Amino acid sequence: MTDHATPRVVIVGAGFGGLNAAQALAKAPIQITVIDRKNFHTFQPLLYQVATAGLSPGEIAAPIRSILRSHTNTEVLMGEVTEFDLGQRIVVTPEARIPYDYLIVAAGAGHSYFGHDEWEPYAPGLKTIEDALEIRRRVLLAFELAERRAAAGETATPLNFVVVGAGPTGVELAGTLAEISRHALAHEFRSIDPARTHILLLEGGPRVLPSYADDLSRSAQEQLHRLGVEVRTSTTVTQIDPGAVFSGNTRFPATVILWAAGVAASPLGKRLGAAADRAGRVLVEPDLSLPGHPEVFVIGDLAALPDEHGKMLPGVAPVAIQQGRFVAQVIRQELESAGSRSFSRTSREDGDSDSRPSFHYWDKGSLATIGRAAAVAEFGRVHISGFIAWLAWLFVHILFLIGFRNRLLVFIQWAWSYVTYERGARLITGSASLPGWTTDQPAAESNAVRHL
Ligand SMILES: Cc1cc2nc3c(=O)[nH]c(=O)nc-3n(C[C@H](O)[C@H](O)[C@H](O)COP(=O)(O)OP(=O)(O)OC[C@H]3O[C@@H](n4cnc5c(N)ncnc54)[C@H](O)[C@@H]3O)c2cc1C
Numbered sequence: 001m002t003d004h005a006t007p008r009v010v011i012v013g014a015g016f017g018g019l020n021a022a023q024a025l026a027k028a029p030i031q032i033t034v035i036d037r038k039n040f041h042t043f044q045p046l047l048y049q050v051a052t053a054g055l056s057p058g059e060i061a062a063p064i065r066s067i068l069r070s071h072t073n074t075e076v077l078m079g080e081v082t083e084f085d086l087g088q089r090i091v092v093t094p095e096a097r098i099p100y101d102y103l104i105v106a107a108g109a110g111h112s113y114f115g116h117d118e119w120e121p122y123a124p125g126l127k128t129i130e131d132a133l134e135i136r137r138r139v140l141l142a143f144e145l146a147e148r149r150a151a152a153g154e155t156a157t158p159l160n161f162v163v164v165g166a167g168p169t170g171v172e173l174a175g176t177l178a179e180i181s182r183h184a185l186a187h188e189f190r191s192i193d194p195a196r197t198h199i200l201l202l203e204g205g206p207r208v209l210p211s212y213a214d215d216l217s218r219s220a221q222e223q224l225h226r227l228g229v230e231v232r233t234s235t236t237v238t239q240i241d242p243g244a245v246f247s248g249n250t251r252f253p254a255t256v257i258l259w260a261a262g263v264a265a266s267p268l269g270k271r272l273g274a275a276a277d278r279a280g281r282v283l284v285e286p287d288l289s290l291p292g293h294p295e296v297f298v299i300g301d302l303a304a305l306p307d308e309h310g311k312m313l314p315g316v317a318p319v320a321i322q323q324g325r326f327v328a329q330v331i332r333q334e335l336e337s338a339g340s341r342s343f344s345r346t347s348r349e350d351g352d353s354d355s356r357p358s359f360h361y362w363d364k365g366s367l368a369t370i371g372r373a374a375a376v377a378e379f380g381r382v383h384i385s386g387f388i389a390w391l392a393w394l395f396v397h398i399l400f401l402i403g404f405r406n407r408l409l410v411f412i413q414w415a416w417s418y419v420t421y422e423r424g425a426r427l428i429t430g431s432a433s434l435p436g437w438t439t440d441q442p443a444a445e446s447n448a449v450r451h452l
Contacts, residue, residue, distance in 0.1 A: 005333060006031050010091050010100035012081045012268065014041050014064040016317045017106035017291045017300030019402075020324030022074055028332050032074040033098055035091065035291055038065055039078045042129055043401055045317060046410070047201030048169065050132035052155040053140065053184075053423040059410050062403045070141045079105070086293055102295050102331050104283075105268060106324065109315060112279065121241040121437045123257040126169055133429065135258060139177065142255045143185060143194055145437055150191035154289035158196040162245045162254040166203035166236050168212070168368040171220060172446040173258055174201040175371030178227040183372075183421040199229045200252060202245065203259070204236040207366055209376065211314065219385040224375040236298045237261070243436025252449055255434070259264030263315060265302050272296070277312070286358035288327055294356075297330075299323035305359065311359050318399070326359045367393040372418070 001054050011018045014036040022034050028385045040061045049055040065076045083092035084103070089406070091098045111125035124134050150156035159181075163174045188194075190306050201208070201224065207217040208224070208231060221231055239246035245254050265280035274290050275283045281304035282290065290296040290305060300320030313319050365379035365404035367389065375390035385391070394414065400405050417423060 001031075006098060006232075007101045008033070008100045009331060010035065010098055010105065010395060011104045011106065012036075012091060013106035013108060013300070014038075014067075014299060015044075015106060015108050017108075017320035017322065017324040018104065019067065021169075021299070021328045022068060022071065022324075023106050024328030025323045025331065026071040027072065027306050027439050028073065028335065029327075030073060030335065033065060033077060033100075034068065034073070034074060035077045035079050035081055035093065035098070036064055037074065037078070037080045038064065039424045040129075041067060041402060042106070044127070044395055044405075047126050047132045047451045048172045049131070050425070051126055051128065051135035051139070052137050052180055053426040054176070054415050054417060055413055057133065059406055059413065060401070061129060062406060067402060081268060081344075082271075084296075086273070086296065089295065092230050097378065100295075102297070104297045104299060104324075104327055105272065106298075106300045106320065107266035107268040109263050109265045109279070109281075111259060112264035113259065114262055116240070119259070122240050122242050123164060123245075123259040125174070126371060127258040130303050135173075135274070136425070137428050137430050138256045139180075140436060141249065141434050142437075143192070143433065144428065145190050145434060146192045146255075149240065153208075156192045157196050159192075159194075159255045160198045160200065160253050160356075161256045161258070162200045162202060162252055163258045163260055164240075164245065165259065166201050166205075166208035166233070170201060170258075170260030171202070171208055171224065172369050172371075173375060174199050174229045174231075175224055175227050175269060175369070178224075178261075180423060182228055184417075184423045184426075200254075201231045202237060203231070203233045204248065204254070206233050208233065208397045211370065211381055212366065212376060212378055216383050216385065219366065220370055223370045223376075223385070227371045227374060234395045239410060241437050243435070250449055254436070263301075267296070269302050272298065274298075287330060287356040288323055297327040299327055307361060314365070319361055319366065322361060323359060324421060330356055366397060369393045373377055390422055 009030050011022055011034045021039055040063050043060040046060040050057055068074050079093040081093055088404045089100050092334045110127055113119050146159055161177050164171045178199045179379050181194045185194040209217045209220045224231055224339045235247045237247055245252045268275055269280050269282045282288055284298050284305050288297045288299055301315040367377045371377040373387045373390050373394045376385050377389035377392050398407050400412055
């Protein structure tokens with residue numbers, strides 16, 4: 001099947017890793033197939049803005065076909081990859097068997113509920129546009145249901161929003177929920193006071209933003225406090241029911257629960273048959289290839305690779321981007337060294353991962369936003385907090401957003417909402433029910449924590 005003159009590269013996943021690999025191979029004399037289960041690329045760092053009604057989905061996503069339209073060597077297929085035949089060098093979807101000479105697997109990661117998948121319906125996580133819309137629906141619906149109940153004469157007690165996990169996603173969700181309830185919604189309801197909404201951020205570890213330096217964690221916690229978020233660290237969630245979160249014997253009433261605690265690599269990693277770490281990330285060679293298969297690369301959130309100090313590379317966009325470009329470079333160099341020889345399966349088998357360069361991550365720094373004019377930034381020994389860090393965050397996120405149109409739209413939206421406090425995408429779509437609302441009567445329940 002692969003005995004053809006034009007080498008064929010198949011890329012699974014058009015997230016940050018896959019898309020950058022495809023773009024870096026644009027002018028190579030090869031045939032590229034990009035397969036993704038979605039027809040669009042999602043800029044995940046801004047998902048929380050969709051979840052909190054600041055941006056619309058179309059402003060943080062772009063059709064893959066349109067991003068790659070000028071790459072004449074690239075075809076885009078929408079499809080779910082279910083299996084690999086590594087012996088025959090074939091990628092399997094329910095509709096097709098697609099041969100490859102090189103394979104790049106960049107299928108990303110999803111949520112982990114630490115063995116409690118039954119919590120998911122009560123505590124959605126944030127990974128996709130669909131997740132963001134579901135979170136937006138629940139958050140906005142909670143205010144509407146509370147208003148309706150209070151308007152009908154029942155006592156209006158504050159809503160309780162509980163965010164589980166104080167990594168970057170949990171922190172930005174909690175901070176933005178506080179901002180919405182205290183500003184954007186503050187004057188729009190007549191029977192409830194949205195500003196009294198209680199936002200609780202629960203973290204199992206001893207500090208928020210555990211991947212950041214101590215001083216930045218402390219600063220983030222202070223900034224959250226100023227925004228009106230209650231933070232409880234060293235609080236491990238042991239049970240989630242409709243309308244309540246438990247840590248041991250302590251019960252936290254919760255109108256809306258959001259899950260930002262665990263990450264699990266795409267199940268596609270398992271289909272590659274290689275060793276994986278506890279999160280299911282594939283343990284790759286230093287050149288990002290699959291052990292024993294130099295023609296297969298695994299990159300981005302799906303790959304586990306230690307840096308030069310033995311610390312695992314983080315699951316962040318710059319790692320995936322740099323890895324995508326790196327494997328593209330390896331492939332280009334090997335094809336160039338094969339020269340004008342007809343590329344065949346036999347010539348590929350000559351290669352091995354030992355003769356290749358190793359991947360090195362260039363860490364340019366980390367940024368985490370907390371809310372309006374609140375963020376932390378770590379550039380080596382330089383640590384910044386507050387407004388300046390937030391400006392840096394804003395600049396980087398607009399710069400890396402895909403498509404000029406999206407950059408312009410997001411910039412305008414942010415400038416507008418900074419001045420007016422408005423959040424323009426406040427649409428409730430889908431179901432009008434909220435888990436726990438009828439069974440647990442959260443609006444009539446005090447926000448006091450109960451010790452059982
Ligand atoms: C809410 C949130 C906020 C984040 N914030 C930041 C941030 O501020 N800064 C930062 O650097 N990083 C951030 N990240 C992490 C960053 O987005 C990821 O590290 C990055 O997206 C990983 O890129 P990737 O290419 O490995 O995977 P993804 O970008 O996740 O892409 C995977 C692609 O594979 C496709 N796919 C999956 N399975 C299949 C299948 N079986 N068949 C076909 N296609 C499939 C998916 O549809 C998707 O398009 C955030 C992540 C989330 C979820």
